[in-house]
Amino acid sequence: MPLEPVAGWGRHPVRPGRVERPERLGLPAGSATVLGRGLGRAYGDAAVPARADTHVVATPRADRILDFDAASGRLTCEAGLSLAEVLRLFLPRGWFPPVTPGTKFVTVGGCVAADVHGKNHHRDGSFGGFVERLRLRVADGGEVVCGPDVERELFLATVGGMGLTALIVEVTFRLQPVETPWMVVETEALRDLGSMLEGLEASAPDWPYTVGWIDCLARGGDIGRGVLIRGRHARADEVASRPPPARRVLGVPIDAPEWLLNPMLVRLFNGLYYRAHGTGRRSRRQSYERFFYPLDAIRDWNRLYGPRGFLQYQCVLPRAAGRAAVDVVLGRLAAAGAASFLAVIKDFGAASEAYLSFPVEGTTLALDLPYRGAATEALVHELDACVIAGGGRIYLAKDAVTRAEDFARMMPRLGEWNAVRDRWDPARRFRSALSMRILGDPA
Amino acid sequence: MKAVVVGATRGMGRALARALAERGDALWLLGRDASELLASARDLEARGAAGAVGQAALDLARPAGFADALDAADRGLGGFDTLVVTGGLYDRQEHLAADPVRLERLLHVNFTGTVVLCQMAAERLAARGGGTICAFSSVAGDRARRSNYLYGASKAGLSAFLEGLGHAYAGRGVLVVCVKPGFVKTGMTAGLPVPPFAGEPHAVARTVLRAIERGRPTVYAPPAWRLIMLVIRSLPRALMRRLTF
Numbered sequence: 001m002p003l004e005p006v007a008g009w010g011r012h013p014v015r016p017g018r019v020e021r022p023e024r025l026g027l028p029a030g031s032a033t034v035l036g037r038g039l040g041r042a043y044g045d046a047a048v049p050a051r052a053d054t055h056v057v058a059t060p061r062a063d064r065i066l067d068f069d070a071a072s073g074r075l076t077c078e079a080g081l082s083l084a085e086v087l088r089l090f091l092p093r094g095w096f097p098p099v100t101p102g103t104k105f106v107t108v109g110g111c112v113a114a115d116v117h118g119k120n121h122h123r124d125g126s127f128g129g130f131v132e133r134l135r136l137r138v139a140d141g142g143e144v145v146c147g148p149d150v151e152r153e154l155f156l157a158t159v160g161g162m163g164l165t166a167l168i169v170e171v172t173f174r175l176q177p178v179e180t181p182w183m184v185v186e187t188e189a190l191r192d193l194g195s196m197l198e199g200l201e202a203s204a205p206d207w208p209y210t211v212g213w214i215d216c217l218a219r220g221g222d223i224g225r226g227v228l229i230r231g232r233h234a235r236a237d238e239v240a241s242r243p244p245p246a247r248r249v250l251g252v253p254i255d256a257p258e259w260l261l262n263p264m265l266v267r268l269f270n271g272l273y274y275r276a277h278g279t280g281r282r283s284r285r286q287s288y289e290r291f292f293y294p295l296d297a298i299r300d301w302n303r304l305y306g307p308r309g310f311l312q313y314q315c316v317l318p319r320a321a322g323r324a325a326v327d328v329v330l331g332r333l334a335a336a337g338a339a340s341f342l343a344v345i346k347d348f349g350a351a352s353e354a355y356l357s358f359p360v361e362g363t364t365l366a367l368d369l370p371y372r373g374a375a376t377e378a379l380v381h382e383l384d385a386c387v388i389a390g391g392g393r394i395y396l397a398k399d400a401v402t403r404a405e406d407f408a409r410m411m412p413r414l415g416e417w418n419a420v421r422d423r424w425d426p427a428r429r430f431r432s433a434l435s436m437r438i439l440g441d442p443a
Numbered sequence: 444m445k446a447v448v449v450g451a452t453r454g455m456g457r458a459l460a461r462a463l464a465e466r467g468d469a470l471w472l473l474g475r476d477a478s479e480l481l482a483s484a485r486d487l488e489a490r491g492a493a494g495a496v497g498q499a500a501l502d503l504a505r506p507a508g509f510a511d512a513l514d515a516a517d518r519g520l521g522g523f524d525t526l527v528v529t530g531g532l533y534d535r536q537e538h539l540a541a542d543p544v545r546l547e548r549l550l551h552v553n554f555t556g557t558v559v560l561c562q563m564a565a566e567r568l569a570a571r572g573g574g575t576i577c578a579f580s581s582v583a584g585d586r587a588r589r590s591n592y593l594y595g596a597s598k599a600g601l602s603a604f605l606e607g608l609g610h611a612y613a614g615r616g617v618l619v620v621c622v623k624p625g626f627v628k629t630g631m632t633a634g635l636p637v638p639p640f641a642g643e644p645h646a647v648a649r650t651v652l653r654a655i656e657r658g659r660p661t662v663y664a665p666p667a668w669r670l671i672m673l674v675i676r677s678l679p680r681a682l683m684r685r686l687t688f
Contacts, residue, residue: 001633002634021633022630023453023457023630061630
């Protein structure tokens with residue numbers, strides 16, 4: 001395999017690697033280091049090789065459906081099957097992923113490795129909660145089946161384990177039944193952070209999907225103003241029987257220049273977005289694609305941030321830390337004036353038992369930061385300090401910068417996870433740029 | 444359609460079998476690796492193939508086993524009406540030039556085995572009133588180049604055979620489709636430098652399906668390769684000799 005540049009969706013960092021794209025997943029013979037990689041939507045360095053001689057096993061060609069039970073919605077597939085393909089094949093039959101992140105261009109294996117969450121976390125938890133079985137290739141080359149009741153520790157370490165315990169080969173998980181591909185959506189403009197947090201909390205019992213878009217560049221008392229969005233799958237009697245029309249997808253043909261997303265322009269955009277909604281509530285029917293995957297309509301939207309790429313920062317602050325902790329993080333961001341399009345705010349429900357799973361009960365914030373070198377990294381470290389002070393944590397699928405010592409302070413179960421990894425992969429055969437940076441793996 | 448597919452576990456064959464399954468065709472898979480065949484059969488069933496997708500062993504290098512494999516498919520499908528052969532070998536010129544055993548095997552599979560199988564199937568289809576044979580050759584068979592004439596020769600022979608087969612059985616209701624893929628991004632071409640106009644397997648599958656539906660005897664995929672090969676076929680020998688690719 002020739003060397004090629006390998007990066008996450010944020011396009012920082014970029015490292016040379018040899019990428020295999022097999023149709024049947026396995027480990028290379030010998031003891032070479034291995035890293036599984038799905039569709040490359042993790043933003044930072046989670047699927048970036050630690051060193052050039054790592055075998056990067058890209059899974060998207062291993063995408064066969066091995067079993068589907070039309071009575072229960074239980075699906076067994078190879079790890080490279082994408083949620084886009086799950087939706088294309090199973091939504092017309094009345095089935096929907098139990099949990100979906102903000103893009104459908106992710107693999108099922110990646111959903112397990114990052115234990116992804118969605119707008120329904122407050123009600124349904126993260127993806128791992130719907131997984132019944134995993135078939136893994138472990139470091140010694142053997143095959144191991146694990147699940148909530150089989151090899152439970154390995155299962156809890158692999159869900160959210162960022163591909164560092166084994167290569168995920170097959171996944172069995174449950175889809176949820178839906179009546180239509182349409183969503184009933186209600187939106188409401190809210191004037192500040194307090195009303196946004198209250199709005200999320202008030203919506204949680206009645207709405208399976210909730211999220212807020214907030215303006216982090218608004219100043220003073222306006223901080224946290226934004227639009228609350230809540231949705232549910234529409235019933236058959238609420239919408240037309242025809243499916244939504246196919247969406248037009250636009251591309252970004254070149255890297256945008258860095259001056260494009262300057263603070264002034266982004267501030268203007270954010271303000272317009274807020275004002276355009278107007279006051280009061282609005283209700284509408286929306287296709288599932290527009291509701292869950294607005295950015296999938298722009299292919300390669302990551303190029304908008306220019307050739308140096310961007311970081312995405314996502315943290316969660318536990319409920320116990322209160323609103324004050326959210327205020328501190330937002331205040332720090334506003335002070336830095338780091339241009340970000342609207343940030344996402346969402347309330348998480350109960351945490352999973354998986355050792356490195358990101359969500360804990362509380363409030364999560366996610367935003368883009370254009371990468372501008374040391375200044376951007378310094379800002380992330382400052383934000384990390386605020387998050388640690390509030391007892392929170394960051395999301396590894398987004399991270400590219402956090403330090404090992406900071407990560408250790410965020411994750412109370414890191415020791416348990418390390419113990420499982422010691423048992424199954426003592427030589428650290430599964431390794432990534434992320435594991436070198438955040439777990440102290442050798443290069 | 445009731446189609447027998449050789450090569451459905453991988454690459455373009457996998458994509459084409461999926462396209463057939465998703466429009467509700469009945470399928471039967473032939474190949475060497477039983478567990479791979481089973482996994483692909485389950486995949487095709489979940490994607491909408493009519494009924495259960497059966498499998499039987501077939502090795503293109505062993506024509507002695509062809510009759511049994513076709514019998515099994517005939518029994519399973521109640522008489523197949525279509526044979527698709529995408530299976531075949533590829534190897535780099537330098538490996539083939541240096542290793543006569545590898546070369547012999549590639550020629551045997553790509554030419555001898557495929558020809559014998561298609562000939563046998565054509566006779567079966569003609570005897571029951573007609574059907575379709577769709578086999579994957581290559582643009583490499585259209586003009587010999589120094590950098591891949593050994594693989595190209597196996598495909599040139601196959602293309603010539605398929606053209607003749609089409610003529611010979613046209614009167615007996617058998618449509619023969621020769622597919623000539625250009626560079627397509629599959630496991631077979633992994634690690635090779637990707638040229639312009641490289642195709643994706645699912646797009647090739649759509650192109651091939653259209654050609655079968657419209658009864659086209661030759662199909663280039665991606666379609667741009669028809670023009671590219673028109674130019675390359677007309678290049679003078681002296682120029683071809685100087686080309687290094």
